[in-house]
Amino acid sequence: MSVRVQPELRSQLIQFGIGDWNACYHCGTCTAQCPLSEEGFLFPRKKIRLMQMGLKDELEASVEPWLCYYCGDCSTSCPRDANPGELMMSLRRYLTSIYDWTGLSKKFYTSELWELGFIIVFAILVVLSFLVLLPSMGYHFTRELTAQGGVQLNAFAPIHVVETFDWCMAAVVASLLISNILRMYYKIIWKYGNMKVSLWVHIREFWLLIFNFAVQPKFNKCDDKRYWLSHWFLMSGYTIMFIVIVVYLPWFQTQKILPIWHPQRLLGYYATFGLLFGLFVAIIGRIQRKDVKFLFSHISDWLFLAMLTLTAITGILIHIFRINGMPLATYISYITHMAVLVPMILIEVPFSKWSHLAYRPFAVYFQQLKRYAVPRESGHP
Ligand code: SF4
Ligand code: SF4
Numbered sequence: 192m193s194v195r196v197q198p199e200l201r202s203q204l205i206q207f208g209i210g211d212w213n214a215c216y217h218c219g220t221c222t223a224q225c226p227l228s229e230e231g232f233l234f235p236r237k238k239i240r241l242m243q244m245g246l247k248d249e250l251e252a253s254v255e256p257w258l259c260y261y262c263g264d265c266s267t268s269c270p271r272d273a274n275p276g277e278l279m280m281s282l283r284r285y286l287t288s289i290y291d292w293t294g295l296s297k298k299f300y301t302s303e304l305w306e307l308g309f310i311i312v313f314a315i316l317v318v319l320s321f322l323v324l325l326p327s328m329g330y331h332f333t334r335e336l337t338a339q340g341g342v343q344l345n346a347f348a349p350i351h352v353v354e355t356f357d358w359c360m361a362a363v364v365a366s367l368l369i370s371n372i373l374r375m376y377y378k379i380i381w382k383y384g385n386m387k388v389s390l391w392v393h394i395r396e397f398w399l400l401i402f403n404f405a406v407q408p409k410f411n412k413c414d415d416k417r418y419w420l421s422h423w424f425l426m427s428g429y430t431i432m433f434i435v436i437v438v439y440l441p442w443f444q445t446q447k448i449l450p451i452w453h454p455q456r457l458l459g460y461y462a463t464f465g466l467l468f469g470l471f472v473a474i475i476g477r478i479q480r481k482d483v484k485f486l487f488s489h490i491s492d493w494l495f496l497a498m499l500t501l502t503a504i505t506g507i508l509i510h511i512f513r514i515n516g517m518p519l520a521t522y523i524s525y526i527t528h529m530a531v532l533v534p535m536i537l538i539e540v541p542f543s544k545w546s547h548l549a550y551r552p553f554a555v556y557f558q559q560l561k562r563y564a565v566p567r568e569s570g571h572p
């Protein structure tokens with residue numbers, strides 16, 4: 192493979208966060224501190240070297256930035272205050288934009304106007320759907336308010352309409368994310384290394400992907416286990432909510448008030464607790480800025496936290512108003528909930544913060560595939 196040096200790489204990367212990696216004089220202290228270095232990586236120093244040298248292709252073929260869970264040990268120990276942990280975070284944003292073929296990820300990460308603009312436009316479209324589209328189909332907001340029998344959620348927001356919309360949205364998001372993951376695979380396995388991995392190895396090692404998604408063992412290598420725990424609760428709460436809302440909506444959005452011990456309610460309570468616990472740790476950490484991992488916050492970090500918090504709060508309000516038989520408050524909360532949830536899923540899952548949830552386990556999987564790779568020219572399977 193030919194190696195091309197691209198001097199403009201540094202200025203490109205600076206757009207994705209802080210970028211003072213020229214302060215690094217390669218003492219190697221961060222590599223000695225990093226828990227991932229045990230596994231044979233010269234990490235994170237080697238990535239800083241690639242950035243400084245403008246080795247774009249080699250950087251884009253790296254899996255290491257996805258293995259880093261930002262424990263911050265490297266940044267704390269750096270004698271030059273080069274903040275290598277934050278540099279890895281910036282690199283993850285950069286790589287996300289490189290995998291994304293639409294170019295939207297780059298726009299969202301480098302321009303607040305683009306991200307806020309998209310959020311506002313999608314939020315307005317959702318509100319208009321409830322106020323204009325549904326009434327035009329015969330589902331009147333005001334009619335349900337005067338109907339007998341308290342909150343008529345399924346009449347106000349018909350299951351078949353919401354479910355159809357959910358599936359369409361999931362199909363769009365999944366297509367974008369899968370195509371980006373294929374580009375990630377191409378850059379890591381195919382293009383850069385000129386490697387060949389047999390189909391059997393792909394199948395045999397697939398369990399790593401599932402295991403790393405579910406348990407996040409790399410994160411647990413950090414000394415401070417609180418962040419692994421809060422991140423795990425956040426991730427599991429969000430995943431449960433996503434599956435329940437998209438795949439099992441008719442089971443979840445019921446007209447009847449079910450007893451408190453019913454699995455549907457217990458699952459909802461667990462997911463809400465997971466979300467709130469993870470959000471609480473992340474928001475307090477970023478406000479206090481005591482831990483090095485929270486010293487710098489990119490605008491995308493705050494937007495993600497704000498949208499997820501609003502989604503959780505409006506979801507809780509729907510539940511409270513519904514079980515207390517308050518139709519108007521329930522319907523307004525429902526519209527607000529959807530106006531936050533829809534743009535959050537459409538923007539965050541394929542283009543921004545939530546896509547990291549997919550890229551991380553895939554990076555572990557691809558790293559394992561590389562271990563069993565053989566040069567393509569050799570002709571071996
Ligand atoms: S500890 Fe700081 S100066 Fe030393 S190699 Fe790491 S980033 Fe560079
Ligand atoms: S933040 Fe932690 S895991 Fe990431 S590079 Fe630094 S020491 Fe390693």
